[in-house]
Amino acid sequence: MEKTNQGKNLISILGWVLIILIVLVAVILLLTGKKAVQPVEKVTPKVGVEVKEDSTKAIDEELGKIEILDLEKEFQQIDAEINSL
Amino acid sequence: MKKIVIYCALISLIGGIALAQGALQKETLLERIKTTPKITPQQFSKEREEIKKLNEKKQLEIRENIQKKREERKVKIDALKEQLREKIKQKISAKKQEIVERVYERINALNDLITNHYLNVLDRLEKILERIESRTAKAKLNGKDVSQVETAIEKAHQAINSAREAVKTQAEKVYQPPEITGEEKLKLEVGKLRKQLHDDLKAVEKLVKEARDAVRQAAVALAQIPKVDELEVATPTQPAQ
Numbered sequence: 552m553e554k555t556n557q558g559k560n561l562i563s564i565l566g567w568v569l570i571i572l573i574v575l576v577a578v579i580l581l582l583t584g585k586k587a588v589q590p591v592e593k594v595t596p597k598v599g600v601e602v603k604e605d606s607t608k609a610i611d612e613e614l615g616k617i618e619i620l621d622l623e624k625e626f627q628q629i630d631a632e633i634n635s636l
Numbered sequence: 637m638k639k640i641v642i643y644c645a646l647i648s649l650i651g652g653i654a655l656a657q658g659a660l661q662k663e664t665l666l667e668r669i670k671t672t673p674k675i676t677p678q679q680f681s682k683e684r685e686e687i688k689k690l691n692e693k694k695q696l697e698i699r700e701n702i703q704k705k706r707e708e709r710k711v712k713i714d715a716l717k718e719q720l721r722e723k724i725k726q727k728i729s730a731k732k733q734e735i736v737e738r739v740y741e742r743i744n745a746l747n748d749l750i751t752n753h754y755l756n757v758l759d760r761l762e763k764i765l766e767r768i769e770s771r772t773a774k775a776k777l778n779g780k781d782v783s784q785v786e787t788a789i790e791k792a793h794q795a796i797n798s799a800r801e802a803v804k805t806q807a808e809k810v811y812q813p814p815e816i817t818g819e820e821k822l823k824l825e826v827g828k829l830r831k832q833l834h835d836d837l838k839a840v841e842k843l844v845k846e847a848r849d850a851v852r853q854a855a856v857a858l859a860q861i862p863k864v865d866e867l868e869v870a871t872p873t874q875p876a877q
Contacts, residue, residue, distance in 0.1 A: 603865065604767055605767040605768070605770040605771040605774075606771070606865045607771070607855065607858060607859045607864060607865055608865070609767070610764060610767050610768055610771070610855050610858070611855060611859075613760070613763075613764050613767070614764055614848075614851065614852055614855060617757060617760055617761065617764075617848060619753075619754075619757060619841065619844060619845060619848070620750065620753050622750070622834065622837055622838060622841060625746060625749070625750065626746070626830070626834060628742065629739055629742050629743065629746065629830055630830070632735050632738060632739050632742070633739060633823060633826050633827055633830060634823075635735060636732055636735055636736070636822045636823045636826060
């Protein structure tokens with residue numbers, strides 16, 4: 552009699568474990584399935600902010616590019632010729 | 637009666653021409669927006685383009701003028717080179733003759749190179765100044781106080797014009813060949829010519845640097861206006877009917 556009771560208990564425990572496992576698997580499947588359904592975020596290409604040509608930044612950049620030739624350097628060739636006289 | 641009508645017609649014609657010239661002389665954006673404070677963004681862009689074209693035309697005219705003078709100068713320099721050759725033939729060795737001729741040629745070529753470079757710098761500075769004026773005009777149209785920038789812009793215009801005049805004069809110069817007496821003082825005599833060009837170019841360089849500094853000052857004054865880069869020409873609102 553006891554043996555049959557123990558057997559019934561074991562079967563009910565196994566049944567519960569099985570139900571819990573099925574629920575867990577279902578939840579996992581549901582979650583992963585939802586993820587797959589989620590729309591893919593569109594990756595918009597990052598466009599560089601256009602710098603206005605009359606902005607102070609652009610003006611500073613242009614001013615920085617202006618270089619005035621070094622006169623002494625430009626005279627070097629003539630100086631070398633004069634020195635050879 | 638007829639005379640009065642003719643006089644009136646003549647006066648109005650002369651007045652009209654004077655007014656038209658006055659309008660043409662408004663070569664800066666700030667001067668133009670003074671007369672049209674309720675300017676649309678399209679009109680503003682149009683005015684800017686016109687100013688840019690006027691500046692480019694002026695720059696091109698200066699270059700063409702210099703180029704024309706250079707061609708005339710080249711003929712003179714070639715003749716002077718020939719004279720130099722004849723003069724030094726009996727006075728110094730053939731090797732030194734070659735060097736003296738080469739130095740003389742290089743003196744004039746270097747003058748061309750440097751004056752060209754200065755003209756390029758001044759053209760670029762003028763373009764930058766036009767941008768400064770554009771941003772200043774936008775600030776002014778938005779009710780900002782731009783008096784300091786306007787003063788700095790005016791100074792920069794003057795500095796660019798002075799430097800350009802100096803470059804033009806320098807570009808037209810024809811350097812005379814050195815006076816050669818013999819081999820003893822050869823270095824000294826050729827050195828005098830070199831010093832002459834160097835001093836002349838140094839004086840022009842000073843003016844070009846002053847022009848660059850003046851434009852920089854205008855840019856600094858402009859940057860002191862709070863949030864100046866965010867200001868744009870607003871579309872004028874239509875009056876309610």
